[in-house]
Amino acid sequence: xxxxxxxxxxxxxxxxxxxxxxxxxxxxxxxxxxxxxxxxxxxxxxxxxxxxxxxxxxxxxxxxxxxxxxxxxxxxxxxxxxxxxxxxxxxxxxxxxxxxxxxxxxxxxxxxxxxxxxxxxxxxxxxxxxxxxxxxxxxxxxxxxxxxxxxxxxxxxxxxxxxxxxxxxxxxxxxxxxxxxxxxxxxxxxxxxxxxxxxxxxxxxxxxxxxxxxxxxxxxxxxxxxxxxxxxxxxxxxxxxxxxxxxxxxxxxxxxxxxxxxxxxxxxxxxxxxxxxxxxxxxxxxxxxxxxxxxxxxxxxxxxxxxxxxxxxxxxxxxxxxxxxxxxxxxxxxxxxxxxxxxxxxxxxxxxxxxxxxxxxxxxxxxxxxxxxxxxxxxxxxxxxxxxxxxxxxxxxxxxxxxxxxxxxxxxxxxxxxxxxxxxxxxxxxxxxxxxxxxxxxxxxxxxxxxxxxxxxxxxxxxxxxxxxxxxxxxxxxxxxxxxxxxxxxxxxxx
Amino acid sequence: xxxxxxxxxxxxxxxxxxxxxxxxxxxxxxxxxxxxxxxxxxxxxxxxxxxxxxxxxxxxxxxxxxxxxxxxxxxxxxxxxxxxxxxxxxxxxxxxxxxxxxxxxxxxxxxxxxxxxxxxxxxxxxxxxxxxxxxxxxxxxxxxxxxxxxxxxxxxxxxxxxxxxxxxxxxxxxxxxxxxxxxxxxxxxxxxxxxxxxxxxxxxxxxxxxxxxxxxxxxxxxxxxxxxxxxxxxxxxxxxxxxxxxxxxxxxxxxxxxxxxxx
Numbered sequence: 031x032x033x034x035x036x037x038x039x040x041x042x043x044x045x046x047x048x049x050x051x052x053x054x055x056x057x058x059x060x061x062x063x064x065x066x067x068x069x070x071x072x073x074x075x076x077x078x079x080x081x082x083x084x085x086x087x088x089x090x091x092x093x094x095x096x097x098x099x100x101x102x103x104x105x106x107x108x109x110x111x112x113x114x115x116x117x118x119x120x121x122x123x124x125x126x127x128x129x130x131x132x133x134x135x136x137x138x139x140x141x142x143x144x145x146x147x148x149x150x151x152x153x154x155x156x157x158x159x160x161x162x163x164x165x166x167x168x169x170x171x172x173x174x175x176x177x178x179x180x181x182x183x184x185x186x187x188x189x190x191x192x193x194x195x196x197x198x199x200x201x202x203x204x205x206x207x208x209x210x211x212x213x214x215x216x217x218x219x220x221x222x223x224x225x226x227x228x229x230x231x232x233x234x235x236x237x238x239x240x241x242x243x244x245x246x247x248x249x250x251x252x253x254x255x256x257x258x259x260x261x262x263x264x265x266x267x268x269x270x271x272x273x274x275x276x277x278x279x280x281x282x283x284x285x286x287x288x289x290x291x292x293x294x295x296x297x298x299x300x301x302x303x304x305x306x307x308x309x310x311x312x313x314x315x316x317x318x319x320x321x322x323x324x325x326x327x328x329x330x331x332x333x334x335x336x337x338x339x340x341x342x343x344x345x346x347x348x349x350x351x352x353x354x355x356x357x358x359x360x361x362x363x364x365x366x367x368x369x370x371x372x373x374x375x376x377x378x379x380x381x382x383x384x385x386x387x388x389x390x391x392x393x394x395x396x397x398x399x400x401x402x403x404x405x406x407x408x409x410x411x412x413x414x415x416x417x418x419x420x421x422x423x424x425x426x427x428x429x430x431x432x433x434x435x436x437x438x439x440x441x442x443x444x445x446x447x448x449x450x451x452x453x454x455x456x457x458x459x460x461x462x463x464x465x466x467x468x469x470x471x472x473x474x475x476x477x478x479x480x481x482x483x484x485x486x487x488x489x490x491x492x493x494x495x496x497x498x499x500x501x502x503x504x505x506x507x508x509x510x511x512x513x514x515x516x517x518x519x520x521x522x523x524x525x
Numbered sequence: 526x527x528x529x530x531x532x533x534x535x536x537x538x539x540x541x542x543x544x545x546x547x548x549x550x551x552x553x554x555x556x557x558x559x560x561x562x563x564x565x566x567x568x569x570x571x572x573x574x575x576x577x578x579x580x581x582x583x584x585x586x587x588x589x590x591x592x593x594x595x596x597x598x599x600x601x602x603x604x605x606x607x608x609x610x611x612x613x614x615x616x617x618x619x620x621x622x623x624x625x626x627x628x629x630x631x632x633x634x635x636x637x638x639x640x641x642x643x644x645x646x647x648x649x650x651x652x653x654x655x656x657x658x659x660x661x662x663x664x665x666x667x668x669x670x671x672x673x674x675x676x677x678x679x680x681x682x683x684x685x686x687x688x689x690x691x692x693x694x695x696x697x698x699x700x701x702x703x704x705x706x707x708x709x710x711x712x713x714x715x716x717x718x719x720x721x722x723x724x725x726x727x728x729x730x731x732x733x734x735x736x737x738x739x740x741x742x743x744x745x746x747x748x749x750x751x752x753x754x755x756x757x758x759x760x761x762x763x764x765x766x767x768x769x770x771x772x773x774x775x776x777x778x779x780x781x782x783x784x785x786x787x788x
Contacts (some may be wrong), residue, residue, distance in 0.1 A: 055745070079624075369785075418533065418534075419534060419616075420533070420534075420612070420613060420616050422615070445538060446537070447536065449536065449788050450536035450537065450541070451535035451543035452540060452541045453534075453541050453543075454534075454536075454542070455541070456541045456542035456616060456617060456618050457534075457542055457616045459616075460614070460615040460616035460617070461616070463615050464615065487595070523534075524536075
């Protein structure tokens with residue numbers, strides 16, 4: 031109860047942040063998800079972690095509404111007719127976004143924004159479109175106060191896409207996160223270069239390997255940090271194996287491989303199954319929420335994200351003196367484990383996961399603010415990066431191939447990169463051809479920084495550090511993560 | 526080949542991401558040279574080189590020549606250079622050979638390009654244009670383009686700046702490369718207004734604009750701002766030219782119809 035009172039009395043939380051924290055606290059007074067003794071043990075050790083997903087889930091964690099369908103048919107529950115012009119579209123989307131739930135209580139996916147907008151701007155000048163877009167994006171940034179929120183662009187070049195990039199560069203906001211789906215056969219170099227150049231000013235957009243990610247489902251979108259999920263569905267849950275903490279429970283490497291890891295994998299998968307069953311069978315979400323009843327999401331288009339974090343520290347733990355990222359031995363051990371987890375996920379029978387062929391899908395989880403000395407997913411720890419960016423990206427490609435629901439690299443670039451975005455595009459093309467799946471850039475002098483996948487402003491982190499209230503609750507997560515992950519020391523790439 | 530340095534990720538030596546290979550040795554002595562350590566040539570190929578181009582000796586404008594760092598120069602077999610290039614694939618779109626003055630080793634570059642072209646990469650040459658490209662038709666055919674320095678138009682200014690008399694060769698190369706569709710860029714280094722040497726930038730631009738292919742093909746003209754970093758000799762304490770001065774050149778070049786930039 032002290033916790034709850036401290037939420038009520040806090041002078042660092044905004045009103046909205048207090049309401050959300052109180053709702054979360056109320057949910058956590060329940061205990062409705064069956065858990066075995068061993069599962070409880072792994073949870074208590076922090077080696078299985080549900081990322082504060084709440085004890086009684088009443089909506090899927092990530093929801094990817096089919097916005098195209100909504101725009102085409104309207105939304106009865108919200109008394110919204112299909113929009114007929116650009117103003118109506120933007121108001122339509124603002125209202126709809128307000129009602130899309132998720133783990134953050136804000137929408138994590140805003141749709142293929144360029145494609146949604148393109149048909150509505152034919153008769154408007156660039157200036158007219160940009161003025162309206164500007165207000166729309168400012169509205170999103172100030173009301174979706176959590177940067178685990180994503181809009182998508184591409185792979186086709188559109189006028190809307192170019193204008194979104196132009197406005198985004200002027201605004202320099204943390205929300206929405208933008209990703210360009212990039213396909214060298216579809217996306218013109220000039221458009222991709224414009225996107226990369228924009229990212230060197232405002233850390234947005236990130237670049238997604240469309241060729242490798244598109245085949246994951248029939249229609250995919252990028253949500254939250256960099257999650258690859260089916261449009262018209264989403265993910266029920268994301269739970270993660272915290273590999274370095276799991277490693278410490280084992281007597282030795284063999285004990286880990288033969289006993290600890292198999293048991294923990296089973297415990298986590300069973301736990302996720304129980305969460306899914308609760309959402310589908312008891313929460314009432316799919317029976318009552320308008321997104322489901324109006325067909326904007328379909329129950330059989332949800333997956334279960336089987337997360338892992340700290341592959342690097344796990345490998346380094348069992349091989350003292352070796353370094354994941356630059357030592358072949360550490361990389362080989364890491365790949366053996368990753369292949370083992372991947373194999374488990376691909377064979378586990380998970381309820382209500384039709385679109386994933388009834389299995390779990392691996393996710394390179396980015397980490398949370400309380401992870402100390404644990405590197406995101408399969409990334410190389412800050413400070414251990416290979417000297418050559420090429421070796422860095424080759425390494426990523428090797429490990430990304432196991433991860434279908436999201437993995438990424440974040441590369442800060444020297445400001446000289448601004449003079450030649452085509453050169454950075456060449457590097458992206460090479461990396462993607464080798465199997466790297468998703469990459470984000472920002473410039474070493476940018477106010478906006480990509481923490482682990484989401485964006486936070488350095489200036490906002492300074493405010494939060496001084497004990498002041500900040501608008502975005504992702505600043506709360508980002509500030510400690512920026513420090514504990516030594517993100518300021520990321521290897522800056524450039525000439 | 527006598528190699529000073531290989532950069533596996535260069536974003537400033539031509540379009541896209543490239544491997545830049547800096548060869549050792551230069552035949553002229555530019556006052557604004559920012560890597561004078563690449564000027565001096567290893568004794569072992571002095572004779573061969575001096576047949577292909579007159580060498581400017583130690584010059585008043587750019588001394589001392591830094592002979593003490595000659596140890597860093599490697600005489601690399603072409604196969605080793607190709608191996609280094611391959612290690613950067615598929616992240617690069619091509620290579621650029623620079624210097625020093627790379628054309629002093631033209632026959633070697635030809636052998637290198639033959640192999641690199643077969644890898645599907647583009648090959649560019651960054652040259653001061655003092656060695657006639659007409660001597661190397663096969664190399665010209667192999668390469669995808671030449672980035673040519675036009676340092677001054679007036680012979681006296683050219684001499685004062687470089688210590689050399691072969692500005693006419695540069696002009697011949699300019700025409701030759703334009704007509705062969707191999708001129709990928711013209712580069713002009715600009716000194717500040719208060720420099721002891723006055724480069725005739727406006728005259729260079731005016732003369733470039735008189736070449737119809739420069740305008741019709743919109744060949745990029747790049748105005749580079751002088752930077753004191755690395756410079757030895759009489760210009761070492763000079764500052765960068767002001768932004769306004771650069772903008773003046775840009776406006777003038779644009780009025781002439783040239784495709785100019787200062788990046």
